[in-house]
Amino acid sequence: MNCEECRSAISPFLDNELEPALADTVRGHLALCQECAAVCEDIASIFEVCRTDGEDLLTPPNSPALWRRISNVIESEIKPPPPVEPEQPTKRFWRFSLPQLATGFALIAVVSSLFTVIGIRVYSRPEASTAGLRSSSEETTMEKVLGKLGLISTPQQARDRHFAEQQKAIDYWNARVALRRAEWDQKTREAFDRNMRVIDQSVAQYTNILKQDPEDDLSAEMLDSVLTDKMNLLRDFSDL
Amino acid sequence: MSFCPTFSSQLRSALKLTAAAALVAMFSISAFSQKKFSRTYPAPNNVRLQLMNKSGTVTVEGWNRAEVQIVATLEPPAANVAPQNLSGTIVINLVKDNQSRSDIGNVNFLVRVPYTTMVDIETRMGNLNVSNVRGGLVRARISTEGDITLTNIGASAVSAENVTGDIFYDGDIVAGGTYRFASTRGAINLRIPFNSSFRVVATAPSTRNISLGVFGGGAINYIGDGRRVVGKFGDGSATLSVTNQQGSISFFRR
Numbered sequence: 001m002n003c004e005e006c007r008s009a010i011s012p013f014l015d016n017e018l019e020p021a022l023a024d025t026v027r028g029h030l031a032l033c034q035e036c037a038a039v040c041e042d043i044a045s046i047f048e049v050c051r052t053d054g055e056d057l058l059t060p061p062n063s064p065a066l067w068r069r070i071s072n073v074i075e076s077e078i079k080p081p082p083p084v085e086p087e088q089p090t091k092r093f094w095r096f097s098l099p100q101l102a103t104g105f106a107l108i109a110v111v112s113s114l115f116t117v118i119g120i121r122v123y124s125r126p127e128a129s130t131a132g133l134r135s136s137s138e139e140t141t142m143e144k145v146l147g148k149l150g151l152i153s154t155p156q157q158a159r160d161r162h163f164a165e166q167q168k169a170i171d172y173w174n175a176r177v178a179l180r181r182a183e184w185d186q187k188t189r190e191a192f193d194r195n196m197r198v199i200d201q202s203v204a205q206y207t208n209i210l211k212q213d214p215e216d217d218l219s220a221e222m223l224d225s226v227l228t229d230k231m232n233l234l235r236d237f238s239d240l
Numbered sequence: 241m242s243f244c245p246t247f248s249s250q251l252r253s254a255l256k257l258t259a260a261a262a263l264v265a266m267f268s269i270s271a272f273s274q275k276k277f278s279r280t281y282p283a284p285n286n287v288r289l290q291l292m293n294k295s296g297t298v299t300v301e302g303w304n305r306a307e308v309q310i311v312a313t314l315e316p317p318a319a320n321v322a323p324q325n326l327s328g329t330i331v332i333n334l335v336k337d338n339q340s341r342s343d344i345g346n347v348n349f350l351v352r353v354p355y356t357t358m359v360d361i362e363t364r365m366g367n368l369n370v371s372n373v374r375g376g377l378v379r380a381r382i383s384t385e386g387d388i389t390l391t392n393i394g395a396s397a398v399s400a401e402n403v404t405g406d407i408f409y410d411g412d413i414v415a416g417g418t419y420r421f422a423s424t425r426g427a428i429n430l431r432i433p434f435n436s437s438f439r440v441v442a443t444a445p446s447t448r449n450i451s452l453g454v455f456g457g458g459a460i461n462y463i464g465d466g467r468r469v470v471g472k473f474g475d476g477s478a479t480l481s482v483t484n485q486q487g488s489i490s491f492f493r494r
Contacts, residue, residue, distance in 0.1 A: 188365075222445050222485065233384065
């Protein structure tokens with residue numbers, strides 16, 4: 001028997017599982033071979049330990065708890081199944097009928113056109129205060145409709161606003177003239193009053209005409225002109 | 241009896257002497273009471289005259305010299321006159337120069353300028369006269385009352401404006417030019433060449449007295465019950481705007 005055959009038979013030899021003849025052969029080799037004898041002693045000592053303390057080493061102190069922890073770890077690592085996606089519609093995603101949709105699109109088109117027209121008008125047309133008065137005869141049908149709806153100001157409204165602004169300016173210059181007037185000589189005072197009366201006469205004339213006929217664009221233009229003259233006269237005399 | 245003729249002749253002589261002395265005194269007082277201001281500036285081409293008076297008559301005449309001559313007659317209390325020559329513009333501003341004074345007398349200007357001068361004159365009250373200029377601009381404005389007389393004008397931009405008083409224009413209508421005449425109460429008379437080309441908007445809302453004279457044969461529209469006349473003559477390259485709130489408008493052939 002060589003050493004390799006001996007070492008493979010050591011474990012059954014120690015467990016008394018070998019044939020008596022083979023056990024004698026192993027025993028004889030171990031008596032002659034120091035290295036195999038050492039291996040046999042090592043294995044024997046391991047067997048001895050297993051027999052005495054093996055129960056404590058192999059069995060965990062609280063095996064049910066350990067198994068629950070293991071079980072929990074395994075369950076947590078298992079991915080949940082993907083959520084079930086709703087069933088995709090196959091044909092239409094809206095719930096409107098075709099006439100409803102057509103009406104909606106038409107409405108959007110009308111509203112956007114309306115705002116575009118208003119925007120262009122407002123952008124391209126200067127204000128009445130800067131560009132003078134706009135005649136009502138120049139008003140387009142669309143502007144008349146929008147004016148009646150209150151979406152844009154009518155020429156008359158713009159005109160009234162313009163006159164109100166002019167009146168504010170006149171009031172301002174009037175106040176300044178009132179401060180200076182006491183220092184004028186008599187000739188200056190008389191000339192100022194005389195010409196102011198002439199202008200006021202025209203202002204009254206056009207104001208009356210416009211009360212009777214608000215559509216009289218020529219009178220509106222003339223009123224604008226004489227109010228400007230009045231403002232200029234006041235301004236000229238405010239620094240005397 | 242012989243005394244009477246002698247006494248009579250002596251009395252006549254005394255009266256003559258007294259009258260002569262009174263006349264001399266009157267002229268002397270007048271001469272002493274009025275002051276004169278005179279100044280001359282060399283004028284480059286296209287010089288501009290900018291004059292603002294408070295009261296008095298301003299007369300501007302074109303002449304054949306390259307200089308601007310300013311002569312002012314100052315009535316008492318005499319105003320300060322301080323012309324400035326600012327790089328080609330002669331500026332006289334009596335309102336500014338006498339800002340703190342309210343008692344200044346009339347100042348009558350006679351200003352002679354080269355023919356090509358641009359004239360911009362203004363007064364609070366008084367007459368304005370401009371003649372013999374053909375620069376780019378003639379502007380005359382009276383804040384209150386006074387007549388504006390523009391004669392022999394060849395400018396391409398003309399503006400005349402007053403409240404009370406007449407406006408008279410006698411001059412060319414330059415092709416592409418702009419002409420504006422506006423009064424509140426007075427008469428506006430325009431004397432222009434028959435071959436002038438212009439578009440006109442003439443408005444006399446109160447009187448409706450708009451006389452186009454020989455220019456009445458063009459393309460004319462009456463607007464607002466005759467309160468406004470819109471017309472085109474020739475190729476219509478120049479623009480005329482005439483407004484008289486309470487007076488008349490008349491066109492004459494030059």
